[in-house]
Amino acid sequence: MSIQWFPGHMASARKKAAEAMAAIDVVIEVTDARLPEASGNPMISELRRFRNRPCLKLLNKADLADPAVTRVWMDFYNRQPGVKAVAVSARNASDAARVPALCRQLAPHRDDGTKPLRMMIMGIPNVGKSTLMNALLKRKVAKVGDEPAVTKHQQTLDLGPGMTLTDTPGMMWPKIDYDPDGYMLAASHAIGRNAVIDEEVAAFLGSILLERYPALLAARYRIDPSSLDAQALVEAIGRRRGCLVKGGGLDLEKASLILLQDYRDGVIGRISLETPESRAAMIARIETE
Ligand code: GDP
Numbered sequence: 001m002s003i004q005w006f007p008g009h010m011a012s013a014r015k016k017a018a019e020a021m022a023a024i025d026v027v028i029e030v031t032d033a034r035l036p037e038a039s040g041n042p043m044i045s046e047l048r049r050f051r052n053r054p055c056l057k058l059l060n061k062a063d064l065a066d067p068a069v070t071r072v073w074m075d076f077y078n079r080q081p082g083v084k085a086v087a088v089s090a091r092n093a094s095d096a097a098r099v100p101a102l103c104r105q106l107a108p109h110r111d112d113g114t115k116p117l118r119m120m121i122m123g124i125p126n127v128g129k130s131t132l133m134n135a136l137l138k139r140k141v142a143k144v145g146d147e148p149a150v151t152k153h154q155q156t157l158d159l160g161p162g163m164t165l166t167d168t169p170g171m172m173w174p175k176i177d178y179d180p181d182g183y184m185l186a187a188s189h190a191i192g193r194n195a196v197i198d199e200e201v202a203a204f205l206g207s208i209l210l211e212r213y214p215a216l217l218a219a220r221y222r223i224d225p226s227s228l229d230a231q232a233l234v235e236a237i238g239r240r241r242g243c244l245v246k247g248g249g250l251d252l253e254k255a256s257l258i259l260l261q262d263y264r265d266g267v268i269g270r271i272s273l274e275t276p277e278s279r280a281a282m283i284a285r286i287e288t289e
Contacts, residue, residue: 013170014043020120020169021051025110026103030123030132032188033059033087034066035273036073038181039188041172044122054082054106056099060128062087066213069272076276082106090128096135100163113162120166124174126189133157133167178286180204184273189264199234202256205263206230208273216269220262234259 021027027048032039036059048055057077062070070087077085084106088095103119104110110117121129137157156166176182183204186197207230209217214225223236237243238255245251262268274282 013172014047016169017043017122017172018047018051020166021047021053024053024118024120024166025107026117026119027053027055028058028099028103028119028121028132029055030058030060030090030121030127030129032065032127033062033070033073034064034188034271035181035184036077037279038184038274039124039127039174041122041124042175043172048082052082055084056102056106057083057085058090058099058132059085059087060090060132063089063092064266064270066270066272069275072275088132090132090135093135093138096132099132099136100159103163116162116164118156118164118166119159120168122168122172124172124185129168133165136165178282180282180286187260187263187273198260199252199256202234202259203230205273206233206259209233209263209268209271213269213271216271220268 027044029040029044029048031037045055059065059070059073065087067087074085074087077083084102086098086102088098090096100117100119104117107117121133123129136159156164159165174181174185176185183201186201187205210225210228210230210233217223217225217233221237221240223233223240225233228236234252234255235250237259238250238252241255241258243251243254243258263271
């Protein structure tokens with residue numbers, strides 16, 4: 001049975017997003033470079049295709065992702081019409097500073113000096129939208145007003161000269177069609193912490209790390225990962241780190257949290273959880289089950 005990750009309030013989110021999209025020129029879609037598809041929302045591309053809006057696709061947190069895999073994803077997205085994909089770290093001011101010029105290139109018809117370029121940031125929670133907004137606005141902060149027709153919290157800010165930036169309309173939850181997407185998001189902390197599934201999420205993450213990044217595991221935890229499965233990996237981390245419950249048994253929840261936190265902090269190394277190839281294989285496997 002598939003896990004119900006979120007209650008659906010998709011219809012109202014869609015309506016807000018559709019209204020907001022009508023009033024802008026370029027969509028800045030922020031995703032997590034470690035899991036660019038799982039951290040996307042298909043509604044964004046569907047609406048922007050319908051409205052024929054170009055998209056600057058930011059693979060954010062690129063500092064945490066495997067650079068070779070990020071390059072593959074950029075090639076993948078740059079083949080899509082109307083899309084320009086760029087790997088960034090929103091925390092890095094010079095990366096954020098590139099965004100307005102990239103948006104300008106995507107909407108040359110707005111570049112006649114009379115019309116402002118209207119950009120909108122979209123993305124699921126926790127991918128780095130606020131970080132990016134703040135980095136962009138450091139250059140010039142001027143609030144031009146709320147947009148009550150869309151949502152009371154949505155703001156359009158003047159990025160001047162001739163540029164406005166609107167923040168994401170309402171909450172845009174990920175659309176989790178496949179359980180691995182939920183696990184990837186949970187591992188990356190894009191969805192809230194749930195103690196019950198921490199151990200499952202760590203096992204999921206562990207299996208990816210064992211398959212694709214065994215050398216990073218060996219270096220971080222001083223273990224030989226070659227003969228381990230995900231469960232044994234978490235146990236080995238627990239033994240290494242002295243995660244014991246009263247009576248001397250292994251505290252697997254604590255060991256799971258160590259693995260998850262280390263991944264989230266980027267201290268195991270630069271890791272990507274999906275590639276275009278692994279994603280296609282995952283979907284094919286689930287759909288033939
Ligand atoms: P939002 O919910 O999409 O607005 O996401 P936030 O801007 O609040 O960012 C969520 C978390 O990701 C925060 O802890 C940020 O500091 C962190 N974050 C954002 N951008 C980056 C980045 O480029 N690299 C890293 N390592 N962390 C980032």
